[in-house]
Amino acid sequence: MLCKLSFKNIQKSIKDYAIYFFTLILGVSIFYIFNALESQTVMLKVSSSTLDIIKLMIEMLEAVSIFISFILGFLIIYASRFLIKRRKKEFGIYLTLGMSKRKISMILFIETLFIGIISLAIGLLLGILLSQLMSIFVANLFEADLTKFTFIFSSSAMIKTWIYFGIMYLFVMAFNTINIRKCKLIDLLHASKKTETIRLKNTTFCIILFLLSVSSLSYAYYLVSFGIEKILNIQDIFIPIIIGCVSTFFLFWSLSGLMVKLITKIKKVYYHHLNSFTLKQVSSKINTTVFSMALISLMLFVTICVLSSALSLKNSMSANLKTLAPIDLELRKKRNLTLEEVENQWNLNQNMIEDSKISLEDTLKNLEIDYQNLLSDIISFPIYQEQITLKDTLGTYYEEANKNYPYMRFALKEDIIRLSDYNTAAKLLNQPQYSLKENEYMIISDFDSTIPLRNEGLKRNTAIKILGKNYYPKYQECQNGFIHISSNHINMGILIVPDHAVEDHFIHENIWLANYKNTSTKAEKQKIEDVILKIENHPYIKNTSLNITTKLSLQEASIGLGALVTFIGLYIGIIFLISSAAILALKELSESSDNKERFQILRKIGVDEKMIHQALFRQIGIFFLFPLLIAIIHSIFGITFCNYILETIGNEKLIESIIMTAIFLMIIYGGYFLITYSCSKNIIKEK
Amino acid sequence: MNILKIDHIEKYYGNKSSLTKAIDDISFEVEQGEFVAIMGASGSGKTTLLNCISTIDKVTSGHITIGNIDITKLKGNQLNQFRREELGFIFQDFNLLDTLTSYENIALALTIQNIKGKELEKRIEKISQELDIKDILNKYPYQLSGGEKQRIASARAIITNPKLILADEPTGALDSKSAKMLLEKLDYLNRERQATILMVTHDAFTASYTKRVIFIKDGKIFNEINRGESSRKEFFDKIIDVVTLLGGDYSDAL
Numbered sequence: 001m002l003c004k005l006s007f008k009n010i011q012k013s014i015k016d017y018a019i020y021f022f023t024l025i026l027g028v029s030i031f032y033i034f035n036a037l038e039s040q041t042v043m044l045k046v047s048s049s050t051l052d053i054i055k056l057m058i059e060m061l062e063a064v065s066i067f068i069s070f071i072l073g074f075l076i077i078y079a080s081r082f083l084i085k086r087r088k089k090e091f092g093i094y095l096t097l098g099m100s101k102r103k104i105s106m107i108l109f110i111e112t113l114f115i116g117i118i119s120l121a122i123g124l125l126l127g128i129l130l131s132q133l134m135s136i137f138v139a140n141l142f143e144a145d146l147t148k149f150t151f152i153f154s155s156s157a158m159i160k161t162w163i164y165f166g167i168m169y170l171f172v173m174a175f176n177t178i179n180i181r182k183c184k185l186i187d188l189l190h191a192s193k194k195t196e197t198i199r200l201k202n203t204t205f206c207i208i209l210f211l212l213s214v215s216s217l218s219y220a221y222y223l224v225s226f227g228i229e230k231i232l233n234i235q236d237i238f239i240p241i242i243i244g245c246v247s248t249f250f251l252f253w254s255l256s257g258l259m260v261k262l263i264t265k266i267k268k269v270y271y272h273h274l275n276s277f278t279l280k281q282v283s284s285k286i287n288t289t290v291f292s293m294a295l296i297s298l299m300l301f302v303t304i305c306v307l308s309s310a311l312s313l314k315n316s317m318s319a320n321l322k323t324l325a326p327i328d329l330e331l332r333k334k335r336n337l338t339l340e341e342v343e344n345q346w347n348l349n350q351n352m353i354e355d356s357k358i359s360l361e362d363t364l365k366n367l368e369i370d371y372q373n374l375l376s377d378i379i380s381f382p383i384y385q386e387q388i389t390l391k392d393t394l395g396t397y398y399e400e401a402n403k404n405y406p407y408m409r410f411a412l413k414e415d416i417i418r419l420s421d422y423n424t425a426a427k428l429l430n431q432p433q434y435s436l437k438e439n440e441y442m443i444i445s446d447f448d449s450t451i452p453l454r455n456e457g458l459k460r461n462t463a464i465k466i467l468g469k470n471y472y473p474k475y476q477e478c479q480n481g482f483i484h485i486s487s488n489h490i491n492m493g494i495l496i497v498p499d500h501a502v503e504d505h506f507i508h509e510n511i512w513l514a515n516y517k518n519t520s521t522k523a524e525k526q527k528i529e530d531v532i533l534k535i536e537n538h539p540y541i542k543n544t545s546l547n548i549t550t551k552l553s554l555q556e557a558s559i560g561l562g563a564l565v566t567f568i569g570l571y572i573g574i575i576f577l578i579s580s581a582a583i584l585a586l587k588e589l590s591e592s593s594d595n596k597e598r599f600q601i602l603r604k605i606g607v608d609e610k611m612i613h614q615a616l617f618r619q620i621g622i623f624f625l626f627p628l629l630i631a632i633i634h635s636i637f638g639i640t641f642c643n644y645i646l647e648t649i650g651n652e653k654l655i656e657s658i659i660m661t662a663i664f665l666m667i668i669y670g671g672y673f674l675i676t677y678s679c680s681k682n683i684i685k686e687k
Numbered sequence: 688m689n690i691l692k693i694d695h696i697e698k699y700y701g702n703k704s705s706l707t708k709a710i711d712d713i714s715f716e717v718e719q720g721e722f723v724a725i726m727g728a729s730g731s732g733k734t735t736l737l738n739c740i741s742t743i744d745k746v747t748s749g750h751i752t753i754g755n756i757d758i759t760k761l762k763g764n765q766l767n768q769f770r771r772e773e774l775g776f777i778f779q780d781f782n783l784l785d786t787l788t789s790y791e792n793i794a795l796a797l798t799i800q801n802i803k804g805k806e807l808e809k810r811i812e813k814i815s816q817e818l819d820i821k822d823i824l825n826k827y828p829y830q831l832s833g834g835e836k837q838r839i840a841s842a843r844a845i846i847t848n849p850k851l852i853l854a855d856e857p858t859g860a861l862d863s864k865s866a867k868m869l870l871e872k873l874d875y876l877n878r879e880r881q882a883t884i885l886m887v888t889h890d891a892f893t894a895s896y897t898k899r900v901i902f903i904k905d906g907k908i909f910n911e912i913n914r915g916e917s918s919r920k921e922f923f924d925k926i927i928d929v930v931t932l933l934g935g936d937y938s939d940a941l
Contacts, residue, residue: 267803267804268803268804271794271797271798271803271804271807272798272803273798273799273801274795274798274799275798276787276791276794276795276798277784277786277787277791277795280784280786280787280791281786284786598784598785598786601782601783601784602784603767604743604776604778604782605770605771605776605782605795605796605799605843606767606768606769606770606771606772606774606799607767607771607799608764608767608768608771608799609763609764609767610764611799
């Protein structure tokens with residue numbers, strides 16, 4: 001009997017449940033897709049280093065899943081609370097008919113069970129289907145060959161989804177029972193008749209609060225944009241975040257009051273068509289929903305920042321590789337090591353002192369590597385270090401720099417390279433070549449954080465002294481460039497001097513840049529790389545500071561990292577987006593019964609359907625747009641800040657990823673908006 | 688001049704097997720500047736009649752002409768436009784928007800007709816003086832008494848200068864004092880503004896404020912009496928006579 005009643009109820013209120021149902025299905029399928037990634041990546045043929053990154057990624061996704069399940073859990077509880085609110089009268093009637101509260105709880109329990117099972121089933125089905133698409137995307141990301149299509153089904157992900165969502169539904173059931181037990185019959189029966197008292201806010205207080213929140217927001221914005229240098233350690237980041245959150249809340253509170261006051265004053269706008277009605281609709285609800293609006297705004301903000309940063313990070317990593325690793329191999333080895341150096345650096349040992357006395361070529365011979373047959377385009381050059389430190393190159397700017405960048409290691413010795421060596425290397429690395437007069441030097445760097453610092457030193461025409469001779473900067477700014485292949489812009493600065501400036505005993509490192517001989521495809525390169533990497537097992541390797549960087553390993557690392565960031569970004573971003581859109585949609589729909597009466601009155605006094613729809617559209621539109629607008633303003637600064645932090649990795653193609661994010665947002669958020677609008681339209685149509 | 692002409696209208700509910708004749712061939716006319724009451728017990732068909740006149744419901748057969756327009760032939764948005772421009776409504780449960788102040792509620796009737804600015808202010812100023820609601824214009828419905836709410840609703844109904852004001856049990860939710868005050872105001876609007884008012888009621892006291900009362904029973908016109916030159920008290924007695932004639936059921940509804 002109860003079962004029948006519950007089932008009938010669901011059927012009857014399917015319109016109210018539609019968006020809840022839709023959200024649940026989406027939530028389940030996304031949860032499944034990201035948890036099923038593990039079994040998808042297992043299918044791929046990738047190298048062991050990529051496998052390590054995949055492992056890390058899976059672990060992180062698992063951790064994120066717990067966080068996500070909390071968010072979804074709250075969303076579901078929130079949603080069911082709304083649905084109960086909407087059905088209070090129905091429950092009231094059950095109670096007057098003599099049904100016990102326990103039985104009503106039972107009805108709700110069965111309903112939740114029904115909905116839970118159905119949404120889980122459909123969601124999983126959808127998830128399994130979509131994860132097939134995802135596997136193409138995954139293969140693409142890891143640049144693995146997806147030679148033949150295999151249908152991938154992850155039973156572990158399915159079981160996990162069952163368990164997580166099962167627990168969530170249990171919580172919902174418990175919550176519903178408590179909610180019903182607390183209800184009083186009289187309130188249930190009169191739930192729809194309660195007239196809402198409109199609390200008018202004190203204008204002066206609103207203005208003061210508004211100004212306060214705007215100025216504190218501006219301060220938070222300043223902190224993360226122009227005042228960014230003041231953020232020195234990780235704790236400092238929380239200051240603007242906390243200020244931002246609190247002032248967003250107050251902004252919504254004050255703005256909701258002020259907006260009404262302001263527009264009411266503009267009579268031409270206010271007394272036009274249904275504007276007064278629409279505005280009051282919005283404001284009456286904003287009064288009671290300030291907190292959730294602010295929360296939604298913040299969630300959207302996180303979504304926008306996470307999505308666009310993650311996408312840009314991934315984009316720029318692959319773009320960086322092309323320019324920053326144009327050759328296959330770099331070998332570097334420390335020369336002229338001293339006992340002191342060895343003791344101070346964790347990765348060096350005393351045996352290496354002996355090895356540092358011989359050339360890199362000899363080391364390779366000791367390692368029994370047949371480099372002549374493996375490598376082509378070999379360029380060999382030394383890097384020098386004299387007594388010159390960063391402090392010396394800053395000259396008179398040092399005092400100020402020390403104050404502004406207290407964490408910078410100014411006593412670090414500068415790397416120096418001879419002009420002719422640099423030009424030969426630059427040719428191979430597709431970099432511009434330079435010329436210097438005999439008393440000139442220059443600095444190349446591509447690390448955005450140190451460039452301004454160094455530029456200050458160069459602008460002051462700071463002289464450096466090598467072997468008693470003074471050299472002056474040729475350019476007032478650092479020139480863009482690098483020597484070592486890498487996946488990021490991390491060259492903090494290398495000094496280029498005329499060839500005669502340095503002597504052999506300054507040699508600090510030997511560098512070899514080379515390509516693999518007669519290779520064009522990845523497979524051919526991999527073959528040679530495997531041979532070279534065998535030296536890791538050679539007994540002599542312990543006695544040398546030889547360091548090998550290859551393009552392929554850089555690629556794998558960056559692809560893996562890119563995929564990791566992309567997946568976690570997508571996961572969090574999409575769930576946040578869905579949650580906030582769903583909360584808004586449910587809020588709108590649950591209040592549509594109140595709206596129904598109001599729109600009915602409008603119809604009675606002869607308002608056109610068109611005008612009514614327009615008013616409804618605007619009302620819902622404002623509700624969806626308002627938090628989004630604030631979130632976008634937040635994001636402008638948020639993304640700037642993310643950019644600054646991720647500068648080392650690069651922020652190329654930022655615009656592209658912002659556009660991608662916007663498309664995501666449009667589809668999901670806009671979709672929820674449209675569904676809400678059409679559902680509300682249906683609800684107010686009912687008589 | 689005829690404002691309202693009702694010509695042999697019928698309204699059936701249900702299907703062939705169980706047919707309910709809510710209105711069974713009713714015809715009457717209302718002149719401009721008249722104040723007419725329609726009386727009848729619950730289920731007599733008076734509300735259905737009002738719904739048909741107000742274009743909220745459609746007749747099964749017959750014609751209703753308001754001004755020169757046959758409203759049974761109007762469709763969709765024409766109906767809305769007609770309702771908004773030619774008719775004013777006063778409902779038993781006021782139907783004020785709880786989110787708007789009294790002023791805004793009244794203004795809404797004008798803004799949906801694209802009347803704005805000075806004209807809007809002027810009209811509201813005038814009507815609020817006439818209906819004695821100036822002091823409550825800035826209050827919200829929940830801050831008002833029933834009588835005050837109904838006066839606001841009346842102001843909203845009349846402000847667009849409609850051809851016909853339709854009032855559905857306007858005193859139904861009011862205490863006797865407020866009811867009396869409202870009726871005096873309606874009477875005032877009828878006299879001073881030449882407003883044509885058609886009121887549905889089952890209350891003899893309320894009906895006694897009008898100039899003519901049409902009695903309906905089981906969907907048909909049962910009787911019709913004119914006030915003529917008689918005083919309100921005398922008219923009330925006449926109405927009570929007819930009500931007694933109408934029989935047992937009706938007295939319950941009183």
